Amino acid sequence: MKIGKAFHPQISPICADEKEPRAHAMTSVSLVCDLSWFNLRNLRNLRIDSRFYGMSAPLIEIRSAPHVQSAKTVETIMRNVVYSLLPICTFYVFQYGISALLSIAVVTGACLLTERFFVGTGTQAGRLSDYSAVITGILLALTLPPGFPLWMGAVAGMVAIALGKALFGGIGFNVFNPALVGRAFVQAAFPTAIATYTPSFLPGRFTEFIPSTLAWPLMIPDSAAAWLKAKNLDALAGATPLAKWKFDGVLANADELLTSLSGHMAVGPSPLLILLCGAYLASRRFMDWRIPLAVLGSAALTAWLLFAFDPARYPNPFFMLFSGGLILGAVYMATDMATSPVTPKGMWVYGALIGLLTVVIRYYSGLPEGVMYAILIANAASPLIEKITQPVPFGRGVLDRVKKRATYPLNPGYISREEASAVTPKKRFLPNKPKK
Amino acid sequence: MKLVSYFRGEAFQRGVHPPGCKLTAERKIRRLPFPDRVTVPLSQHIGKVPRAIVRVGQEVVRGQPIAKSDEWLSVPHHAPLSGVVEFIGLRPGMRGPWVESIVIRAHRGATQEDLWGRPRDLSQASGQDILQAIWDSGMVGLGGAAFPTHAKLSVPKQAKVHTLVVNGCECEPYLTCDHRVMIEQSADLIAGIRYAMRATGAVRAIIGVEDNKPDAVQVLRQAIADAAAAGVTEEIHVEAVPTKYPQGAEKMLITALFGAEMPAGGLPIALGMVVSNVGTLAALGKLLPLGQGLTERVVTVTGPGVARPGDYRVILGTPLKFVLDYAGAPAVDAMDARQVILGGPMMGQAIGSLDVPITKGVSGVLVFRREDMQSRESRQTYPCIKCGECVESCPMGLNPSTLGMLAAKREYDLMGEQYYLGDCFECGCCTYVCPSNIPLVQQFRVAKQILREKAA
Numbered sequence: 085m086k087i088g089k090a091f092h093p094q095i096s097p098i099c100a101d102e103k104e105p106r107a108h109a110m111t112s113v114s115l116v117c118d119l120s121w122f123n124l125r126n127l128r129n130l131r132i133d134s135r136f137y138g139m140s141a142p143l144i145e146i147r148s149a150p151h152v153q154s155a156k157t158v159e160t161i162m163r164n165v166v167y168s169l170l171p172i173c174t175f176y177v178f179q180y181g182i183s184a185l186l187s188i189a190v191v192t193g194a195c196l197l198t199e200r201f202f203v204g205t206g207t208q209a210g211r212l213s214d215y216s217a218v219i220t221g222i223l224l225a226l227t228l229p230p231g232f233p234l235w236m237g238a239v240a241g242m243v244a245i246a247l248g249k250a251l252f253g254g255i256g257f258n259v260f261n262p263a264l265v266g267r268a269f270v271q272a273a274f275p276t277a278i279a280t281y282t283p284s285f286l287p288g289r290f291t292e293f294i295p296s297t298l299a300w301p302l303m304i305p306d307s308a309a310a311w312l313k314a315k316n317l318d319a320l321a322g323a324t325p326l327a328k329w330k331f332d333g334v335l336a337n338a339d340e341l342l343t344s345l346s347g348h349m350a351v352g353p354s355p356l357l358i359l360l361c362g363a364y365l366a367s368r369r370f371m372d373w374r375i376p377l378a379v380l381g382s383a384a385l386t387a388w389l390l391f392a393f394d395p396a397r398y399p400n401p402f403f404m405l406f407s408g409g410l411i412l413g414a415v416y417m418a419t420d421m422a423t424s425p426v427t428p429k430g431m432w433v434y435g436a437l438i439g440l441l442t443v444v445i446r447y448y449s450g451l452p453e454g455v456m457y458a459i460l461i462a463n464a465a466s467p468l469i470e471k472i473t474q475p476v477p478f479g480r481g482v483l484d485r486v487k488k489r490a491t492y493p494l495n496p497g498y499i500s501r502e503e504a505s506a507v508t509p510k511k512r513f514l515p516n517k518p519k520k
Numbered sequence: 521m522k523l524v525s526y527f528r529g530e531a532f533q534r535g536v537h538p539p540g541c542k543l544t545a546e547r548k549i550r551r552l553p554f555p556d557r558v559t560v561p562l563s564q565h566i567g568k569v570p571r572a573i574v575r576v577g578q579e580v581v582r583g584q585p586i587a588k589s590d591e592w593l594s595v596p597h598h599a600p601l602s603g604v605v606e607f608i609g610l611r612p613g614m615r616g617p618w619v620e621s622i623v624i625r626a627h628r629g630a631t632q633e634d635l636w637g638r639p640r641d642l643s644q645a646s647g648q649d650i651l652q653a654i655w656d657s658g659m660v661g662l663g664g665a666a667f668p669t670h671a672k673l674s675v676p677k678q679a680k681v682h683t684l685v686v687n688g689c690e691c692e693p694y695l696t697c698d699h700r701v702m703i704e705q706s707a708d709l710i711a712g713i714r715y716a717m718r719a720t721g722a723v724r725a726i727i728g729v730e731d732n733k734p735d736a737v738q739v740l741r742q743a744i745a746d747a748a749a750a751g752v753t754e755e756i757h758v759e760a761v762p763t764k765y766p767q768g769a770e771k772m773l774i775t776a777l778f779g780a781e782m783p784a785g786g787l788p789i790a791l792g793m794v795v796s797n798v799g800t801l802a803a804l805g806k807l808l809p810l811g812q813g814l815t816e817r818v819v820t821v822t823g824p825g826v827a828r829p830g831d832y833r834v835i836l837g838t839p840l841k842f843v844l845d846y847a848g849a850p851a852v853d854a855m856d857a858r859q860v861i862l863g864g865p866m867m868g869q870a871i872g873s874l875d876v877p878i879t880k881g882v883s884g885v886l887v888f889r890r891e892d893m894q895s896r897e898s899r900q901t902y903p904c905i906k907c908g909e910c911v912e913s914c915p916m917g918l919n920p921s922t923l924g925m926l927a928a929k930r931e932y933d934l935m936g937e938q939y940y941l942g943d944c945f946e947c948g949c950c951t952y953v954c955p956s957n958i959p960l961v962q963q964f965r966v967a968k969q970i971l972r973e974k975a976a
Contacts, residue, residue: 105733128581142859146872148962150948151888152538152693156955209903256903256956301839317783368643372908426908426921470922477917478771479784491759494778495792496682496724 088237097398110478119500158255161421162215164370168361169222169416176353180230180282181289183297190234192221194241202245208254216255220244223416224263226353227456228270229281231294231308235301236274240266260463261420264456271456280308281324286315324352325407326452335399341406355411362415371419378435379414379442380405386443398447410442413455423463437469438462525619532775535764535915536949538866540732543822544696549704551829552846555628558600558837559611560586560803561621564879565666567593567644572622578605583812595658595668597622597968598813600835601706602630609624609921613872614882624837638811642715650719650808657807658814663687663698663768663797664863666881669804672796673719679789684722685777686713688729688736689761692864695884697818698798700831702729702736706743712805714754720794724755727798727880728773731760742748765866766947770841770855772915781820782942799883819878821847825858835876841874849887859893861886866948910950910960916943918959920950929965936971944968962976 175183199217202208210216224244228237244266252258271278282294296305325336342356365371387404405411417422418438426433438458445454563569570589579584580599587597603626613619626632642650653672675681686709690698702709713725729737740758747756761767761776771782774793782788788795803814808847815835820827827848834843840860849858859867862882910920918940926935935941941964950960 144858145871145893146870147859148959148965149861149863149865149867149869149946150952151859151861151868151870151886152952153896153899153952153957154538155538156953157899157957158905158955159900159909161905161955208967211900214902254903256905268523371787401938421907423904424904424906426911427919428908428911431908434661448946473916474919474939475911475917477779477784477943478915479786479943480917480940481781491727491779492757492777494780 099267127155145408158216159214161370162219164368165365166218166222167221168365168370169226172353172357172361173222175357176226176230179284179354181286181292181294182344183289183294186232186234186293186297187230187232187237188222188225188230191225191228191237191241192218192411194238194295195221195224195245197459198242198245198250200252202254208250209257210255214255216243217249220262220266223412224266226412227263227267228304229278231280231282231296233277233296233299233303233305236270236277239273240270242266243269248271256422260460261417261423264417264460264463267456269327274304277305279447282308282312319428323405324452326446329399329403329407330446332454335403336407341403342501352409355406359414364468367413371415372424372431374421374431375424375435376414378432379418379439380410380476382436382439383410383414383443384439386440390443390447404443406454408446409455413442413459414438416462417459418462425466425470425473427473427475429475430469433469433473434462437465487494521742530854531756532767532915533762534765534913534917534949535772536913536952537763538693538765538952540748540763541693541713542682542699542732543829544820544831545699545733547830548616548874549697549699549700549818549833550680551867552836552838554601554632554831554841555838556586556904557606557623557839558835558877559621559623559839559877560597560600560837561611561619561877562597563613563877564597564836564881565660565672567591567595567668569620570596572608572620574604574608574622576603576608579603580605581635582630582632583634583784583815584634585813586624593668593671595660595670596813597656597836598658598815599624600637600837601626601632602635603627611877612875614869614871614876615885616664616872617914619850626808634810634812634815636812639809640811641809643717647719647721650715652910653808653811654715654719655932657804657812659800659804659807660814660880661797662799662803662880662883664815664867664881664883666879667733667973669796669800673716673794675720675789675794681720681722681789681794682724682728683794684713684717684720684725684794685770685773685788685793685795686725686798686801687768687770687795688733688740689773690733691730691768691870692866694793694822694886695820695864696822697820697831697883697899699733699736701799701802701818702733703739705806707747708805709740709754709798709802710743710747710756710805711809712801713756713856714752715804715808716794716801717754717798719727722794724757726777727756727758728761728767728777729758730763730767732763734760748911765949766780766915769915769945769947785938814880817878817880817882819882820884822884823861823885823886823888824892825849825889833864836880837877840876840878843878843885844874844887845898847885858890859888861888866952867946873950894975901958904958906953909953909955913949913953915949916940916945917949918944923967924950924958924960924963927967932970932974934969935967941967941971 173188195217200212204210221241224240244262248260248262248265249258294309295311299305327342328334362376366373384401384405387401390398391400418435425431441458441461442454445451445457522894556800568589568591570587572587573688574580574586582599582602584599585596586599601624603624605622606625607623610618613620651670651674659669660666661669688698688702717725727740737760744756759777766772767776770788774782774788780791783790816833818831819834820831821843859870861870863869863884865886868886904921904924906921914920923935923939923941944964946965954960
């Protein structure tokens, strides 16, 4: 019986003692164990055993339950997000030509190189092959203007991974969305370049770079106005719909916002395509559907309330939803798993906060666009949101909530009322308050 | 499908849908030959460990009591075969530590009939008599928990039981022993249900069967109709419940049938119910009229590493090596590393030695080959990416993500007080869905054990 107390594979603190999560794999995988292991500890039993059964010692491995696992891994999630981004990127390149293509390639490459450096030095969890840096790179490129100087894009990518991710410890540990950290940095560092949009569907976009793209490293690009003038385009054509509304009071039409096929307006990646790809991700459960719904719903509601209050001063909710980066932010940025709450209720609160903040920033601040700051602020609030929206455990909610349409009544009718009340607990079970 | 059952209010919330892999659902139960020796561990159930009442060298007959205890929460053991007691002492146990066991060597050529029983007519017996008969038969819950059945079926004075819930869900992948028992022993099951209803004073019994076993539902409905035609007056229903893991947990089954959440920390008896497994009641229905003890049970031997998977009627104490040799997983080719699991793949126990015997609580033996485990071994472990899959799958409505992070920080007290660690019944859903491959359940087991030790 002494041996019995000494050896408890069930309860030996194998995994909880490991601070380094990467070590779990080793400890949980194999504790190869054969009979000789026991024999070292009890020679008396060795003799009995060999007398009974001979000394066969097949290799059996011990793991802790469950012994089966679903096929979904971090890699499959991230890879599917990348797949869903590909159509968006393709259309974006179709809109803006080779400048956009090169921008996506350079920013993603910068992210991957930075990730490679930090993973290689061992300061960051995760692996290069988990595709998370690819997502960061593509998303970051999609939020930048297509003619953004490539060297600035590379800086944005490096900052995104280094400050947004590696600093916190890598995948899963980051507090803020890395792509938005990178964008916030370049927004502060290069305010002119990031506000310089060029119109989409320019003629010759597949043969000619937007001049600002090829600016020398550490050099500020020339203004795009001269280049646009040479193309017989109004310099203002490069303004985004939000900037136009904010500074000129011009509202864009719906078709311009949705596809930008009719005019030369400078909108970012196509909102309809993003919604479509987001629907694919949500249907395969690689993304939570609650957050985009909460963001868009809350933004539309806030915008509609203000629009109803004063239609002359505030634009309609449709314009709010489909201009700027709100759709991209709601579908791809806000749903970043590591920086959003895990609790279902928390996701609604978090999404609603983003929608509200976006509209407020767009209306009342000096900036035309507010999605980025709204998401970053909500990221910071996410641990707090999670803390106050913990799920109610089974059997700890309000007990009277017996579903009416259950198959059987809880008490059979032929038990009298007195007897029924004797067996049904009257106490209401509410969540325990934490003990001090 | 999930949406439909949600709006109809049938299933519990959350849970997972692992692939069924019920390889043996179509095969009849077969009897395994008797081994040369059986090892009967004295501790096979929850509660006090009984004492051996035989000596080394003593001859025993199949069905004769060989271990007994005067404690209430304990059951006797019976000799699984006729032979000579060869050894009483430590033998390998399924949880790792060696346990006190009785080894019996079979008489060659003995008839091996169960001769010890005292057949009697229980048709007029009172509930107390039936409880006593159940106690004498050494019956424990055959679903896996191995809680003494007489203790489960005896109702405290202040409580009143109106419903007997019979658990035929068998939600674990691979296992089919309850499924086959329901089909092949439906008459025994009805008899067992009637005994249990009389013992508890329940006025109705509801058999909950997962809807992936329509044949079992049909057979049971027929059996109930037959029994009613033969003059049985008890009210027995069969209900198909949605297939979902862990539907077989008693709290989840009660939610599926009655739409009510059992209060946390409470027993079904608080709602006037007693839950019992179909295998247990079928065995009761067979053994009680004969007055015999529990000496055998149905075990599903299955998995990719077994050549002839099936449900086998195995005498208790049969070494796993014998079972696996018979079912076509020769244990002797020592170079092939493999994993042998007692129970189902979600909650089962991996064992370290093939000398471990089949005990009363073992419902299945699963064998995975090396190549079956490779995909798990090659899987990279990541930090928690907070995808929320575990929160969406936890049937108890806990937050495994936060609990896991607290466990890594060793904040065990916080886990217990604010995040309801005690409610976790280790079903394994969170670990099953975790894309980061974090062994959440194992962390919770450790944390619970540490909290238990702290409290003691």
